[in-house]
Amino acid sequence: MKPHTPKPTPEPLTAAAPQPSLKLDDQLCFALYSTGLALNKVYRKLLAGLGLTYPQYLVMMVLWERDQVTVSEIGERLFLDSATLTPLLKRLQSAGLISRTRAQADERQVIIALTETGRALERPARAVPMGIFGAAGCAPEQLGSMKSQLESLRTNLMRHA
Incomplete structure (x- = not known):
């Protein structure tokens, strides 16, 4: 068993450092969150013609870069766990864009591959x-x-x- 290594903690504020504000407009997290919402609205419009949601588009981009990868490889690239990815992949499979097959070497692994339809979607996605x-x-x-x-x-x- 590997020994537990504690995660680093953020540096504490010193007395001379300005105190953080609790005003919403001063928060980095809110700027990132609200920018993400705006970006997703633009993506929603752009992806509507492709029939993809933004998370599905991310999976497709991973596959257009490198076809036939495992679910865990996709998860690592997108910072998503398999519980989040599995329903998304099932929807892409139902849409005829990908196939999911068990790896012959290790049945615990699922290989995700583009179908011809999925491969053809790359051109309009450009x-x-x-x-x-x-x-x-x-x-x-x-x-x-x-x-x-x-x-x-x-x-x-x-x-x-």
């Missing part, structure tokens, strides 16, 4: 990122910088999760 870019109203460098900052923030937060 318009989605440009739709997001247009809706954001930002320069490409600005969006790239924000993405890098968010990835760094996610990494830091995951250490304390």
